[in-house]
Amino acid sequence: MSDTKVKRPDRTVEEIESVVIRFAGDSGDGMQLTGTQFSNTAAFVGNDISTLPDFPAEIRAPAGSLPGVSAFQLNFSSVDILTPGDEPDVLVAMNPAALKTNLSDLKRNGRLIINTDAFTPMNLRKAGYETNPLEDGTIKDYQVIEIPITSSNAQALKEVDLPKKAIDRSKNFWALGLLFWLYDRPLEPTIKWVTDKFGKNEVLVEANVTALKAGFAYADASELFTAHYRVERAVIEPGTYRKITGNEAIVLGAVAASILAKKQLVYASYPITPASDILHMLSHYRHMDIRTVQAEDEIAAMGAVLGASFAGALAMTGTSGPGLALKAEAMSLALMTELPCVVVDIQRAGPSTGMPTKTEQGDLLQAMFGRNSDSPVAIVAPATPSDCFEMTIDAFRLAVRGMVPTILLSDGYLGNGAEPWKLPNVEDLEPIVIKHPTEPNNGGYLPYLRDKETLARPWAIPGTPDLEHRIGGLEKADKTGNVSYDPENHQRMTDLRHEKVQRLQQIIPLQEVEGEETGDLLVIGWGGTYGAIRTAVRRARRDGRKVSHAHLRYLNPFPANVKEVLSGFKRVLIPELNNGQLLMLIRAEFLVDAVGYNKVYGQPFKVSELVAKIDELC
Amino acid sequence: MSDLKSATPVLTKKDFTSDQEVRWCPGCGDYAILAQVQKVVPTLGIPKEKFVFVSGIGCSSRFPYYMNTYGFHTIHGRAPTVATGIKVANPDLSVWLVTGDGDALSIGGNHLIHALRRNIDIKILLFNNRIYGLTKGQYSPTSEQGKRTKSTPMGSVDYPLHPVSTALAAEATFVARTIDTDTKHLTATLERAAAHKGSAFVEIFQNCNIFNDKAFEYFKGKDVKADRMVEIEHGRPLRFGSENEKGIRWNGKSLEVVTVGDGAEESDLLVHDEQASLHAPFLLGRMDYPAFPIAIGVFRAIERATYENLVDQQVETAKASREPDTLRSLLYSADSWEVE
Numbered sequence: 001m002s003d004t005k006v007k008r009p010d011r012t013v014e015e016i017e018s019v020v021i022r023f024a025g026d027s028g029d030g031m032q033l034t035g036t037q038f039s040n041t042a043a044f045v046g047n048d049i050s051t052l053p054d055f056p057a058e059i060r061a062p063a064g065s066l067p068g069v070s071a072f073q074l075n076f077s078s079v080d081i082l083t084p085g086d087e088p089d090v091l092v093a094m095n096p097a098a099l100k101t102n103l104s105d106l107k108r109n110g111r112l113i114i115n116t117d118a119f120t121p122m123n124l125r126k127a128g129y130e131t132n133p134l135e136d137g138t139i140k141d142y143q144v145i146e147i148p149i150t151s152s153n154a155q156a157l158k159e160v161d162l163p164k165k166a167i168d169r170s171k172n173f174w175a176l177g178l179l180f181w182l183y184d185r186p187l188e189p190t191i192k193w194v195t196d197k198f199g200k201n202e203v204l205v206e207a208n209v210t211a212l213k214a215g216f217a218y219a220d221a222s223e224l225f226t227a228h229y230r231v232e233r234a235v236i237e238p239g240t241y242r243k244i245t246g247n248e249a250i251v252l253g254a255v256a257a258s259i260l261a262k263k264q265l266v267y268a269s270y271p272i273t274p275a276s277d278i279l280h281m282l283s284h285y286r287h288m289d290i291r292t293v294q295a296e297d298e299i300a301a302m303g304a305v306l307g308a309s310f311a312g313a314l315a316m317t318g319t320s321g322p323g324l325a326l327k328a329e330a331m332s333l334a335l336m337t338e339l340p341c342v343v344v345d346i347q348r349a350g351p352s353t354g355m356p357t358k359t360e361q362g363d364l365l366q367a368m369f370g371r372n373s374d375s376p377v378a379i380v381a382p383a384t385p386s387d388c389f390e391m392t393i394d395a396f397r398l399a400v401r402g403m404v405p406t407i408l409l410s411d412g413y414l415g416n417g418a419e420p421w422k423l424p425n426v427e428d429l430e431p432i433v434i435k436h437p438t439e440p441n442n443g444g445y446l447p448y449l450r451d452k453e454t455l456a457r458p459w460a461i462p463g464t465p466d467l468e469h470r471i472g473g474l475e476k477a478d479k480t481g482n483v484s485y486d487p488e489n490h491q492r493m494t495d496l497r498h499e500k501v502q503r504l505q506q507i508i509p510l511q512e513v514e515g516e517e518t519g520d521l522l523v524i525g526w527g528g529t530y531g532a533i534r535t536a537v538r539r540a541r542r543d544g545r546k547v548s549h550a551h552l553r554y555l556n557p558f559p560a561n562v563k564e565v566l567s568g569f570k571r572v573l574i575p576e577l578n579n580g581q582l583l584m585l586i587r588a589e590f591l592v593d594a595v596g597y598n599k600v601y602g603q604p605f606k607v608s609e610l611v612a613k614i615d616e617l618c
Numbered sequence: 619m620s621d622l623k624s625a626t627p628v629l630t631k632k633d634f635t636s637d638q639e640v641r642w643c644p645g646c647g648d649y650a651i652l653a654q655v656q657k658v659v660p661t662l663g664i665p666k667e668k669f670v671f672v673s674g675i676g677c678s679s680r681f682p683y684y685m686n687t688y689g690f691h692t693i694h695g696r697a698p699t700v701a702t703g704i705k706v707a708n709p710d711l712s713v714w715l716v717t718g719d720g721d722a723l724s725i726g727g728n729h730l731i732h733a734l735r736r737n738i739d740i741k742i743l744l745f746n747n748r749i750y751g752l753t754k755g756q757y758s759p760t761s762e763q764g765k766r767t768k769s770t771p772m773g774s775v776d777y778p779l780h781p782v783s784t785a786l787a788a789e790a791t792f793v794a795r796t797i798d799t800d801t802k803h804l805t806a807t808l809e810r811a812a813a814h815k816g817s818a819f820v821e822i823f824q825n826c827n828i829f830n831d832k833a834f835e836y837f838k839g840k841d842v843k844a845d846r847m848v849e850i851e852h853g854r855p856l857r858f859g860s861e862n863e864k865g866i867r868w869n870g871k872s873l874e875v876v877t878v879g880d881g882a883e884e885s886d887l888l889v890h891d892e893q894a895s896l897h898a899p900f901l902l903g904r905m906d907y908p909a910f911p912i913a914i915g916v917f918r919a920i921e922r923a924t925y926e927n928l929v930d931q932q933v934e935t936a937k938a939s940r941e942p943d944t945l946r947s948l949l950y951s952a953d954s955w956e957v958e
Contacts, residue, residue, distance in 0.1 A: 044955055242954040252948060259945055266707050286936035288943055291706050291929055296732035300699040303692070303729070307672075307703020310690055311711065315703070333693050423954065426945040462688035462704070462711050465667045470636070470682050472691025473675075482638065483683065 012227045018077030019183060019231055020085030023175070024102045025094030025115075026063055027056055027070040030172035035072025036418075037176055041189045042076035043243045043420045046233030049076045050531065051418045052084035052604065057273065057356045064118075064126040069101045078232040082384075082531030084417065086606040092175055094118060094149070096127035103139070112142040113178070115171070117150035145224050149175055149215075156214030160207045170211040177215025184230045187212055237422055244421040246385040246414035246528075247274075250318070250344060251281040253392025255288060258314055260393065261400070261432035266308035266315045268293040268301040270323065273356040274412040275346040278318040298323040302330035302343070309339040310471070312436060312461035314396060318344040321363045322353060324407075325370065331405050332371040335497060337471040338448075338457045340399035340406075342392070347411040347527075349602045358602025359412035361527050364581040367407045368556060374494050376501040378406040379556040383530035385414050386421035391553060393429070398504050400434050403456040409555070411577075413604050414528040436461050445469055447481040455500040457481075502557050511559040515541060515548030520618035522569035524594070526552040526582055529605055533575060536610035545618050552582070558589070566592050571617055573597060575610055629660035634669075636686040642677060647798035647824035651745065652684055654801055655714075658808045659687075662712070670713045672701045674721035677752050678745040678824070681716040695726025698733035701740045702925075709926040712812075713740040719760040720750050723779050727759075734788035736925040737816040743808075744781055744821050745798075749830035767829075782903030782917060785819040786896055792818040793899060794916040797838055798825060803849070803914060810916055816924045837912045846907045850915035855887035856902075858911050866902075866910070873901055875910060892919040 021038065023031045032053055043049045052073040061068030075085035090111040093099040095118035106112060119134055133139055134146065153174040157167045173190075180187055191209050198204040219225060244252075258265035267290065269279045283292040291313075295301035301317045308315040319327065324345045334341055347363045349355035367379050378398045382391035388410055399406040437460045441449050445467040448457045460467040469481060477484035478492055513522070514534065525533040530551050537549040550565055552558065566572060566586075572594035574583045583596040597613045599605065634656045642648045659669060669687035673679035675694035682689030688711075692700045701715045715733075722730045722744050733740065749767070750756040756769040760781065764773040785793045792814040796807040804822065811818035823834045837846035848858040848866065856866035857878070865887040867876045876882035891898065899917035906912055923931075941947075 040953075046955075046957060236957055238957050240950060240954050240956055242949075242951060255943070255948055256945055259943070259948070264707065266703065268703065268706075285943075286933050287940040289933055289937075291933070293702070293706055295699065295702075296728055299696060300702070300729055300732065303696045303699025304703035304706065306692070307690070307700035307705070308707040309703070310700070311670075311704045311707035313707035315707075329693055330696060330699075337690075422957075423949050426949065429945060461708075462670045463667055463708060465665070468667060468687050468689075470685075470689035470691065472682070472689075473693055474691065 011225070013184065014227050014229050016229050016231055017079055018075060018081060019090065019229065020073065020075045020088045021090040021092070021179065022071055022073040022088035022102060022105070023092045024069060024071040024098035025172070026097065027058070027060055027068045028063060029070070029094045030169070031070045031072050031094070034172045034176050035074055037190045037193065038179060038185070039074045039076070039418055040193070040243055041180070041185045042074070042231075043241070044189050045185065046236075047076040047078065047231055048081050048234040048236060049074060049243070049418065049420060050081050050084045051075075052413065053416045054603075055357055062126070064095055064097055064123045066097045066101055066127060069098050071098070071102060076231055078234050080234065080236070082535050083604070083607060086608050092179070094172075094175070096123045096129055096133065099133060100127045100129065106142060108141055110142055111145065112139055113145045113147065113175075115149035115175070116146045117148045147178070147218075147224070152218060153211050153214065157207055157210055160203065160210060162203055162207055167207060170207045173208045173211035174215035177212040177217075178219045180212075181216045181219035182225060182228050184228050187216060236420070239422045241420045241422055243418050244386050244389075245416055245418045246382065246388040246410050247277045247346065247416070248281065249382075249386055249388035249421070250278055250392045250408070250410065253389040254282065254316055254342075255285055255290065256389070256429065257393045257396040257432060258288065258290065260429055261314055261396065261434055263314045263434065265290045266293065266305065266313040267291070267317065268295050268304035268308070268315070269318045270295050270298045270301050272298070272320045272323050274348055274415045275318040275320050275323075275344065277415070278344065298326035299330060302327040305341045306330060306334050306337070306339055309334070309341045310337075310462070312459070315340075316342040316344065318346065320346050320348045320356070321350045321366065324363060324366055328371045331377065332375050333473045334405040335371075335375055335377055336473050336476070338403040340396075340403050340459070342395045342399055342406050342408060344392075344408045344410065346415040347409060349600065355602045357412065359528065359577065359604060360600055360602060361409075361411060361529070361577040361581070362600070363409060364526070364555065364578065365584070367409055368585065374498065376498050376556065378402060378404055378501055378504055379409060380406065380554055381409040381527040381552065382414060383527065383551050383553055385417050385419050387553070388414060389421070390424075393432070397432055397507065400432060400459075401454055401456060401507060402500050402504050403459060404501055409527055411528045434459070436464065437467060438464055440466055446479045447471060448476055449479050450496070454503055454506070455496055505557050505560045508554045508557065508559050510561045511550055511552065511565050513548050513550045513565055516546070517548070517565070518568040519546035519548050520569065521545070521547040521571045521573055521614060522566065523547060523549045523573045523575065523614065524552065524582070524586065525549070525575055526555060529575060529577060532605040532607050532610055535607045536614060539607065539611050540614040545614060547614055547618055555582070563590050566590055571595070573613065573617055575605060575613070577605070629666055631656045631660060633666055634659055634686050636684050638683045640684050641680065643828050645827040646677070647747065647826070648678060648681070648745065650798045650801065651743070651804065651822055651824065652681065654804045654808060655743075656685070658805055658812065662812050664712050668711050670704055670711050671716060672697045672704065672713060673716040674718075674726055675752070676718040676721045676750075677826075678716055678718040679721060695721055695724070696729060697721070698726065698729040698740075698742070702733060702736070702738055705738050705740060705926050706929065709739070709930060715740050715742045717742065717744050719744065719746045719748060719758045719781070723759045723781060723784065727784075731784065731788040734785055734790040734817045734819060737791050737922050738925045739816055741811050741818045742820065744819065745824040746781055746821050747824045747826040747830055748833050749826050751826050751829055755829035780904060781821040783900060786900050786903060786918060789896070790819045790918070791816040791920050791922050792916070793903070793918045794819070795821045795823070795903070795914050797823045797834070797914060799838070800914075807916070810919070814919060816922060837907045846911050848905075848911040848913050850890045850902060850913050850917070852890055852892045852916065852919075855884060855889050857887065873905065873910065890915075892916055894918075
């Protein structure tokens with residue numbers, strides 16, 4: 001271990017409310033790890049945080065190239081924050097390509113930390129710079145801190161027995177140490193993480209910890225910074241917290257649903273960005289009898305889900321837009337055979353392969369209508385990363401109550417973004433009650449004899465004596481489930497499939513509104529835009545606007561009071577990261593002249609643009 | 619896993635006959651297969667409620683409606699995926715998959731090969747009539763090249779796919795072929811498939827008397843079958859012919875037909891080995907008239923752990939090394955922190 005002394009600096013400490021930092025570098029530079037470590041530490045010492053990882057789809061695009069830039073933005077704060085921030089206060093640019101692709105986002109007069117070692121003629125050329133931006137005035141509007149990070153790191157690690165390449169790889173920890181000094185964060189959580197992660201490989205532990213401490217010491221000793229900054233703990237509700245991403249929350253929600261239902265969970269999936277992490281993480285729960293299947297394709301994953309559901313398991317699949325398209329036919333079979341299952345869609349920018357690592361809300365209409373004929377399913381949409389936990393449990397609740405497939409629409413921003421999560425009181429989580437019939441229901445067994453309240457059919461499972469029955473994709477006769485081409489029966493069954501989904505309103509909470517229930521403008525959102533919309537509406541309200549916010553978490557059916565909520569406002573604005581999909585549904589369903597604010601940049605909304613739109617409308 | 623054969627009441631064919639009217643065309647080969655399946659399954663010692671019949675789309679896929687068991691008539695080509703899900707969720711069930719040449723080898727080709735290579739314990743009965751029946755007579759992936767059908771008035775240009783070759787290429791642990799009209803052989807083959815632990819693939823030559831009538835008569839016709847078919851049996855030399863005078867010999871480079879007593883001895887003949895490496899059953903499965911007789915029987919039967927048993931083992935191993943989570947231990951992990 002290095003003997004670098006970490007002394008507490010005695011320079012002035014300035015209190016600030018919140019800071020937005022963006023780490024940007026080559027995809028091999030470890031920027032995601034650096035950002036995650038900073039976030040973990042900030043959350044650990046009590047800041048509120050919100051993160052935005054932004055990385056290329058290419059595993060390793062050519063080093064130094066523009067498409068190879070990987071970035072991680074985080075907002076940490078002493079007050080309640082809901083977004084990763086519009087513009088970074090600090091940009092760490094590890095190479096010219098990172099500078100080129102990120103500089104325009106940096107706040108004017110923002111702090112720009114540059115790894116000068118990477119600004120070689122070759123790297124400048126790869127980034128498309130004809131002149132050196134460090135010299136040609138490109139960065140004159142910022143507080144520039146030029147540091148030879150690569151060589152300083154190599155110097156600090158000269159005693160470490162590793163090849164140069166491996167030593168250079170730890171320069172992200174050096175940069176992290178520097179930022180930890182600047183923002184007065186402790187090193188211990190990261191040192192513990194490094195030790196746990198590389199425990200067996202002592203040289204790697206030594207390299208990374210030495211790099212971290214050296215960066216910290218460099219900032220302390222050099223004259224680069226006149227002050228360092230402190231973001232106090234956020235005043236947040238007492239309780240136990242953990243940092244969570246949306247995909248992690250889905251995993252925990254699915255395992256919790258299995259516990260709450262006292263049922264085995266089967267998760268079948270085909271790898272797809274940005275949903276694969278759900279498969280990775282769930283595969284670690286074999287001890288809970290959770291059976292993960294990596295299927296041969298998206299269709300097979302959906303088919304296996306149906307088979308598992310028929311056999312009586314809680315069944316779930318996860319995918320993204322292109323995969324949802326492939327699953328459509330089997331989902332249609334699920335709703336025809338009235339088998340419960342949950343289909344998770346971590347939406348990404350499309351159409352077709354689109355931009356796999358970029359976020360979008362483009363699949364709402366696909367979820368609503370993307371199957372042949374009238375084929376209603378239940379749809380829910382979590383609002384924040386941690387909300388994915390509750391909504392996954394709710395998705396199962398709706399699915400088994402209505403015997404209907406339920407789609408959960410998350411997105412890349414929620415899936416990969418992190419926030420602190422106040423853990424729920426486990427006693428407050430209601431059991432999921434499932435009853436499989438064990439006795440005949442009408443002398444024999446009628447698989448489509450419906451529950452009077454929910455209209456759901458009974459879920460008798462193979463292995464149960466005397467309840468043998470056949471189901472399938474051909475239209476079913478009401479009650480008996482036999483194949484039927486009777487015209488009136490088809491009308492009745494189509495109506496029942498619709499009504500059954502509508503009746504899920506019985507357990508869907510009424511729509512809440514932040515702000516007054518009447519006013520000039522209601523902003524309606526859904527899914528991952530919650531943080532940006534809520535922050536914008538709060539800001540506009542502080543400016544005296546009569547604006548309220550309703551964020552829909554249940555999209556089919558809508559909560560029972562949406563029409564009433566809409567009626568209290570002169571105008572309705574629906575911001576979405578698509579070309580107006582909820583807008584179309586709301587206009588069609590409620591005949592209100594709502595207007596949209598639509599954007600498909602593959603990035604979340606900025607608060608400022610939403611505030612501007614609100615100002616324009618009221 | 620409980621024993622499938624525990625305390626089973628005596629079952630008969632009637633127990634497995636549903637109240638649904640069978641709607642295949644009169645004279646269809648499917649009737650004979652249905653009758654044999656309904657005859658075989660009661661004898662397996664498995665309680666009726668543990669059977670699940672799964673099918674895709676096509677004439678053969680109506681099969682589950684006629685079996686008084688749990689049944690799932692799924693969508694075109696996807697039956698192996700649904701069967702996989704059933705077996706993963708409940709390995710205790712006896713899962714049978716009924717499919718056709720179009721369902722299994724065209725739209726569902728991908729799922730078939732993956733079900734086979736995973737060795738999931740399902741019985742796959744592929745009714746091969748070398749034609750699309752339900753869509754009224756287009757050529758199928760097993761139709762012979764040059765076949766004139768509604769969609770190929772000048773003859774199909776596609777080369778056909780061989781079901782047995784495909785199953786062997788996917789490393790299926792049990793691969794057999796039989797014929798709808800040969801009730802004795804069909805019954806014996808179904809019994810062998812049922813007894814096999816793992817994916818059992820059975821190609822059944824099935825006559826479609828409407829769109830491809832007598833498709834198999836060229837080798838199985840009463841007058842020609844002795845010389846044009848060979849029944850393969852484990853441990854026995856391959857012999858056939860009206861006088862049982864012919865045999866199949868491996869000459870070091872390829873298979874050849876020889877006459878015993880006329881340049882070849884019984885001891886020269888190939889002795890069938892169900893556990894032989896893959897290329898032996900592959901060659902036997904591809905024998906076709908006129909160069910060779912067509913083989914029926916069990917081409918390959920080997921033991922290998924099934925997919926669901928391996929998953930079960932992982933679950934047991936994981937359970938032995940780690941306590942089950944409660945809601946509290948699930949959420950309140952080592953990474954959580956307190957805010958006061």
